[in-house]
Amino acid sequence: MESIPLIRAAAAYDLVRFLQGCAMDPAPIFASTGLDIEKTNDPYATFDLERFTELLERAAEATGDQAVGLKLASLHDLSSWGAYGYLVLNAPTVGACLRCMAEFLEPWQMGTYVKCIRDADVIGIEYSIRHPTIRRREQDAEYSVSIPRRLVSKLTRNSADPIEVTFEHQQISDDATYRRYLGLKPIFGARVNSIWFDRDLENVPNPNADVKLFKIISEHLKDLSQKLPKDTDLLAVIETQVRDLMAVRTPTIGDVSSLLRLDPRTLQRRLKDRGTCFSDILDRVRHQEALRYLEQTRMEVKEISYLLGFNDASAFIKSFRRWTGETPSTFRSKIS
Template sequence: MLQNLAHPGSSLSAAGTNQGVLAAAASGLEGFITQHGGDLDRVFGHAGIDPEQLRSPTLSLNLANYCQVMEEAARQTGCDNFGLHYGQQFKPQALGLLGYVGLCSGTLEEALVNFAEAFPLHQHHTLIELVDQGESYRFDYQVRQPGIDARRQDAELTLGMAANLMRHVLGQGWAPREVHFEHRRPADWQAHRELFDAPVHFGQACNSLMIAKQDLAGRMMPGRDPVLLMLVKDSLRQLSGLAGGPDLLAQASDALRHALHLGEPSLERVACQLRLGEATLQRRLREHGLCFSQLVEQVRRDLALRHLREQSLSISELAPLLGYSETSAFSRAFRRWFGVSPRQWRSVQG
């Protein structure tokens, strides 16, 4: 078991569990800061991170401190696009266990699915989804931890990592159809268009890569290894502290978000994914003042509002993504939640 080497005031989490982000996400960060003229002591000191925490990729960093160190590095190096450039040189192998979840998958499409499913074990309080949009997939990423408002550098870093996973198989000439960022357009925004080689839009609802499905067709991962993939996934689960940490509610919500498109979610399926017994999951949800059906409704409400605001899907397309077999069932549930139909809500908001 990992020992807790944190000194008082450091941001290392409890031994053997990840309640923030694994330190593999900062692989090579010290060298990159130095390369751009930054002072390591000032950058890490201001962000509240002990550089010793970066020595092991399986130790856990506080997510707020991690996002802050990226923002501070951008300020102190004078490189406004620090996260963008750091992400562009970030190879999948450097991500540690999460990187190998993708690299050991059978196909590139499976790699993206496995990467999205495993990401909550690598980093908590984060939305990450692979959304089917017909001829393309939308790869969404967004930090959801309250209080983390300055997160531009982290967003640009993460989409750069995702693009590099694609280019590991398709070559450096691969480009997404579009790139979306939630933050405002920076001064040097032309660099984003050049590095992604695609149209880039700012001020969007979420950070996203639009990936053409035809780019994935028949693409096998060169390092596919099903046995190693199973072992890597198991190691991530153990490090995440899934079976009882304070983030159980967030983990259960993430599991539901990934399962809804398969139909009506079951307690058995979610409990199995969290490696808990059904009775144990029910008891721990009660400790949060919820039963399983209430959590399902809460997740569905949040996803419904998000997709309706984006206006990228019709009501009939949205219903099955939320686990409803019929559009009418979704409309009835939405009216029960908000007193109006989905179409009425969208027309008022629009």
């Protein structure tokens, strides 16, 4: 069994802007953790979560500023997170925004506990990286908890501060800095990172919500969440990576091995030990996705072949006949 928590590379987009604003070249800091800075512009690319948290810590050390996580959140642009960001930004109410932030984070960041909690008086988010190997995570905690604060502040036009913030770690910035970016002094040494707001904010409308777009993206992300591996099996993780990459290009073993921090030959050997190979996994994912598109959408065969990375429709039809013994059109006609 393998444990490989990942995060969307777009999460580091704000850090690039922040370091540039400090008149620093961000590339060497990214390189020092083995991360490719160019991937921050790709909403489907991923980073190793441990390297991402280390990246934030090294940025704090390079700038001599322990408030990097807090300041990054003040620059945060959720739209850079692709579908997840647009879902949150188009949720109809403040409460719906917070619930979506928690409910749909998993496809964008693994190895993490996050939950939106409501009771009679408060609504809030709990957040904690639970992966045992990730120890340096203070900056990530302050960055992640500050993002909901920025979102709620934006939706309420700066009229609502949190009523409580907690961090697992001990204090790393002065009281004035926390009050500036969070509106209060947090509680430190808590069991979990969290941020809490008055429950009255839950039904405050989002003035910029696109309800139709919200429903479409919500269904897409629910479908994606159902495909996520519920354990740390290597094959399940690879299938998830292949499915995600397929949205932008035909994935290769080099793409996936890079995401998993493995030499391609090492990955090939591990797959062989499990009785399979990368081309078999790619073929299996294509088969699964082809069935889904034919059953759940009205897309033409030519469009589906493009989404699955085939050079033309005839190559897709040939593969589909190998999988099922019939053409895509025949298969679709039987289920209509």
